[in-house]
Amino acid sequence: MNTPRTAAAKWRESGRRPLGVGTADAVIAGAGPVVRPGERATVRLRGGDGEEPPRYAPEWLTLREGADAAARAEDALDPLRIRLAGLPGGLVVHDLGCGTGSMGRWLAPRLDGAQHWVLHDRDPYLLHFAAAAAPRTAADGSRVTVETRRGDVSRLTADALAGAALVTASALLDVLTRDEVGTLADACVGAGCPALLTLSVAGRVELGPADPLDAELAEAFNAHQRRAGLLGPDAVTATCEAFAERGATVRVYPSAWRLGPDEAALTGQWLRGWVGAAVEQRPDLRERAEPYLRDRLAACAAGELRAVVHHDDLLALPGGTP
């Protein structure tokens, strides 16, 4: 965990505040931005050894919730419903890294039957939001209840999932390491529990109109995501391998954000975070990235920018196909 902190520290020590990307404490790759004068930080850098882990601002999670909901792969729900249909009683669902609970708000009303959601996160502030805005009703009108659990989901065990019908996560895998994903697969397969792991970054971005700097920034951003052994854009492949090695059937579904003029606020915030992380990874890009970001934000504000940010959803079914 030292590498990103070192890079951030160097950037901070340089005294430069490029791109309107704010203080160095404000960015984590893929999580969006950051601080402009007078603005609250939405996220901050992953800490090094002995420091607290990064925290995600509820404002950022709220800003992306609509695009996330539109992107999530409905196709993954058919095999999941078949698997869940045979289970007796209500469903216990564990949502890992729940943030403010957007996964539950999307999924609970799409599944039939009484559900009890166990919302896991290490951030008690986000758990508070998740509990307050939890879904109440299933697709067929059955009751949905929730409880929260504060802790590190990268240490989850099969015992902790005893009795679970389903494990979910959203925008989590890319901030885990290969070992942590292996632990997660162990826990799910050990508990015989399907896993719907959504919205992992795929490392591909399409911007329209295109710009010659797009590819270089994307490459630097992806490198930033992989810092300190985090999976970043390798998350889906690594997770598929982990579950398949443990005998699960795995399916992958595309779940891209498709951002146009109606999502200008999200696109602008995402752009600041994307470019900011790229420059943090490759400070030599700063000079070209500043006018790039300025022009991109102007196009965004004018409703002239389109962005496709590719993600994938993954459904893992222990013990084979439904």
Ligand SMILES: C[S@@+](CC[C@H](N)C(=O)[O-])C[C@H]1O[C@@H](n2cnc3c(N)ncnc32)[C@H](O)[C@@H]1O
């Ligand atoms: C990008 S946010 C996604 C939040 C939410 N799932 C969503 O889609 O809006 C990642 C979340 O995972 C949590 N998280 C990351 N690593 C974690 C860990 N090892 N243990 C517990 N929570 C973790 C963070 O606190 C944050 O709430």
